[in-house]
Amino acid sequence: MIASRLRTHPSWAILLAALLCAALLAAPGQTITTVYVNDLLIFLDGAHRISVGQVPNRDFHTALGPLAFYLPAAGYWLSGNLGSALPTGMALTVLTLAPVFAHVLSSRLAPLVALPLGLFLLLILAVPMNLGESIGSLSFAMFYNRIGWAALALLLIMYLPARAAGPRQIGLDTACATFLALVTIYTKATYGVVALAFLSLMLIERRQRLWAISALAAVLAGALLVEAFWQSSGAHIEDLLLASRVSGAMQAEELVLGFLRHLADYVLFAALAVLVLWQRWSWRHAIFFAFCAVPGLLIVSQNSQPWGIITLQAGAAVAAQLAIDANQRGLGRTSISAGAPVVFLALVLPTTLHCFLALGLHAGLAVARAGETFGLPRFDQIRLAQLWTPGDHQFSTRYLASIREGARALEGLPEKPEAVAVLDFVNPFSAGLGLKPPRGDSAWLHWGRNVSTEHHLPGEELFGNVRFLLEPRWGINNLPLSELYGPHIRQAYEPVIETASWTVHLRRDATRADQRTAGNLGAGPGLGHGSGNTR
Amino acid sequence: MQIATLRFPSAATLLLGLAVLCAAMLALPGQTITTRYLPDLFRILDGAYRVSSGLVPHRDFHTPLGPLTAYIPAAGYGLTGSYGAAMPVGMALLLLAVAPAVIAIVGSRLQPVLALLFGAFLLLVLAVPINLGEGVTSLTFAKFYNRIGWVALGALLVMYLKPAKVRAGQDMRDALAAAFLTLVMVYTKATYGVVALGFLAFMLFDKDQRRWAVRALFIVAVAALLVEVVWRSHASYAESLMLALDVSGALRGSWGQILDHILVNFADFVLVGLIAIWALRRTRSLRDAVFYAGCAALGFLLINQNFQAWGIVTLHAAAAVAAETLLRRMGGDADEVASSTWSPIAGTKLLFAAIVLPTVVHCTLSLGLHAGAAVARAGEALPIPHLDRVRLANLWTWGDHGTSLEYLAAVAEGVNLLKAASSGSEPVLVLDIANPFALATDRSPARGETPWLQWERTVGPSASPRPEILFAQPHFVLEPKPAPGSDAAGALASGKHPAAAYAAYLGAHFEIAAETGSWKLHRRRAAPVQTSCRASCTAEPGPL
Secondary structure (H helix, E strand, C coil): CHHHHHHHCHHHHHHHHHHHHHHHHHCCCCEEECCCHHHHHHHHHHHHHHHCCCCECCCEECCCCCHHHHHHHHHHHHHCCHHHHHHHHHHHHHHHHHHHHHHHHHHHCCHHHHHHHHHHHHHHHHCCECCCCCCCCECCCCHHHHHHHHHHHHHHHCCCCCCCCCCCHHHHHHHHHHHHHHHHHHHCHHHHHHHHHHHHHHHHCHHHHHHHHHHHHHHHHHHHHHHHHHCCHHHHHHHHHHHHHHHCCCCHHHHHHHHHHCHHHHHHHHHHHHHHHHHCCCHHHHHHHHHHHHHHHHHHHHCCCCCCCHHHHHHHHHHHHHHHHHHHCCCCCCCHHHHHHHHHHHHHHHHHHHHHHHHHHHHHHHHCCCCEECCCHHHCCEEECCCCCCCCHHHHHHHHHHHHHHHHHHHCCCCCCCCEEECCCCCCHHHHHCCCCCCCCECCCCECCCECCCCCCCHHHHCCCCCEEEEECCCCCHHHHHHHHHHHHHHHEEEEEECCCEEEEEECCHHHHHHHHHHHHHHCCCCCCCCCCCC | CHHHHCCCHHHHHHHHHHHHHHHHHHHCCCCEEECCCHHHHHHHHHHHHHHHCCCCECCCECCCCCCHHHHHHHHHHHHHCCHHHHHHHHHHHHHHHHHHHHHHHHHHHCCHHHHHHHHHHHHHHHHCCECCCCCCCCECCCCHHHHHHHHHHHHHHHCCCCCCCCCCCHHHHHHHHHHHHHHHHHCCCHHHHHHHHHHHHHHCCCCCCHHHHHHHHHHHHHHHHHHHHHHCCHHHHHHHHHHHHHHHCCCCCCHHHHHHHHHHCHHHHHHHHHHHHHHHHHHCCHHHHHHHHHHHHHHHHHHHHCCCCCCCHHHHHHHHHHHHHHHHHHCCCHHHHCCCCCCHHHHHHHHHHHHHHHHHHHHHHHHHHHHHHHHCCCCEECCCCCCCCEEECCCCCHHHHHHHHHHHHHHHHHHHHHHHHCCCCCCEEECCCCCCHHHHCCCCCCCCECCCCCECCCECCCCCCCHHHHCCCCCEEEEECCCCCCHHHHHHHCCCCHHHHCHHHHHHHEEEEEECCCEEEEEECCCCCCCCCCHHHHHCCCCC
């Protein structure tokens, strides 16, 4: 009885599944990670920064959208515990997006397609794993990519007109499309650009033009509203431009190899698209399928992600639904295309199960308190676990050991330090020790991605507000950073503590500046002052 | 002719055309293009060189692989006189030999759509010069024997289905096809042969199919006896296999590695599970369930023995059987077709297509890339004598290219070292994964040698080829000098390297004649001439 009801009303099944995913994430209240410890630290630091009142792109540089920091911050705020910041933040994301899932999928797709796609996208969103990696590679790293994919995929489903247009349909469609577009824009800009392009593309479709144009207007109004509070859109764009200059132009080679890595998905997607177009040729459909195939590849080439162009699965769902519609109306050549829903299932089922296993594994390990804690006081509910394959466990263990050593050095200072920065990938100390974070520095420094010899922020600006600068002897990309900023450090700082792995530098004018900056910090200049900042 | 037995000549004709096309794409350019695994290629070509010098596999030299792995490239070399054409032409010949059996089986068991899809899948897997599961541009003939095993076994397993329509002579044709494929497996790679024989035995329990299975087993037995009359080396083959089993074990890797290996093939397990469960819900047949489970479990045991991350072809065969079973059941069931949103018949066909089509496209692209690169003479000809039609290309395979260039430079250095040491034809043994030097310097290959010395593959702490046999004939021994700090250097230092395993014997019977950055050249110590030893010779330090 209940099962058949869930089958015919996918909304309820999707909402139920969203609740389950959210519970699996949030209930254990622990973060388990087996890889990418350093990436995780960016967002723990970010949650901490937000919790002390900093604002992304105003108080610290980041090429990721502000939501990538506010989501873990919301999780932290709700739970009061950094170990819950990401699981709870992602659970909130799942629950917030779930009604949008329910509306978009049930208004456009038959249950036969809506259910598998809904579960697939929910699990992509919820799973603490970088897409395309092993079940044992648990990590919240790159969670923003998964949010971008899920939101963009849902938006693409809106290419299909609503199956039964009710009076509230236009309003709900506009609200959903606006929300999804804003989520992509303020999570990671590459997805946002594609979302906006898609909304513009929908203007050519007469029946859908109304919600598309209202959504574009609402997105604009939303962006203006955000800017009224945030006042950092300009600074965010500066940071994006810096990151794009550092990363350099896209190479044809990357695109070809990226395409070949996703060959199996492209083949199944193309099979469905060809079935639909062979059934009844339509320029609009052809353009839509091309839109799923190409921008998705461009996005994935910007991600650090071995597999997963989720626009293909969205396009395949649309194709399967188009085939169902044509069959029901007896249009065109039907015989073989009546199997389209099964091909779609084949495309999404393996990944759905894969993600479900990984999500379940994370929940199980979290309940079992597996692995060792990170070792900094406020990271006591964040654990590094080793599963069946070593992965980068050795590296992570060494990295955590060096962080603990740095923390001990900071605790040995006569005063409680503040405005601490690290000359490496990320700063674990502000969040881990509960220190007041500096302003004007970068949320992370990834050599070749947002900093390089050719393009970087000057040391005076990046470390202008930094009092203690920790320089590691070993780390992720400390060597090129030491070379780049060495002259500035020698000029503006003096070493005060040396340990086996760290040099702690203190700003030379720190004692004199203390009196001056104490009053200034609250109304400090911050970042967003003009275009001269980023070079 | 077997083709005439097909119900749908169009599918058979298409598949035959595909086989001929694949063979032509391989053979016509007459060049080998490779991007990785050079040592494996050298080992294969060394096998061809040994056979063409009159040696017999497993009688005169030992590997854990079947004799066909030497005879296939030898046939290609014999036909063309070029080592660059040996593998492409050898595989083209094998393709043309195996294709009729494959086409006869899929044509007699599967509906035309399934026959076409699965037939194309098998033929392309056999033809494509890559190691299954690797990138489209990772061209190599290495591990070609695994693909032969998978294709022959994949086709054989489809015989689990009864023929769709029984014609006169069906049993005999079935028996011949099954026996031929089984023999190919036994004499290519024994792990596949064991599974094939097990499958034939399993078929004895099916009273409708027992007739061809009995005949096939009988033909295999008679053929093996005939081979033994000529070859006389089954015992030695078995000995090499037992040695390999001792060295590497029946289940390789830690349980974590095994779990990861299963997860790499997770999507296939899921999709084949889906179609198999769908079919079992209709048939409720325990025998079918055993068959599907056997395909999954034995397929995994096979890939566990391979150097191959993805590609358990027995799963694809199980999917073909499940899809055909479903379609046969649905054929008379009118209710099934009249669903408003989808059709199970079309769904079954398309689900099977979804399982095999990605690989079909992948292999087509790779095969086309190899043919195109061969015609365009892409990359660089190897700077090794006789291997000028083997070309190393960098097809966006930067890491592999760097490794290959280093290895190639070391081989060229070794060739020069040997030539400087002697211009004769004294045999040379290499304490490494491959011996390209016999071929490159026209030396007579040593009898009794194991030309593939690899730690935990053919040499290990538990068992190794006996040094008295291994070193009986060679006059020279080349010992690789791993780059300091490399994995190989670590292995050598900790004794986990063939050179470490034979260090004592080597020191006792050979002396270092020359040394370069990459090699130590050992020369056999002069035998102590005891009968004619005069007083003066006792003054010299004798060999210890």
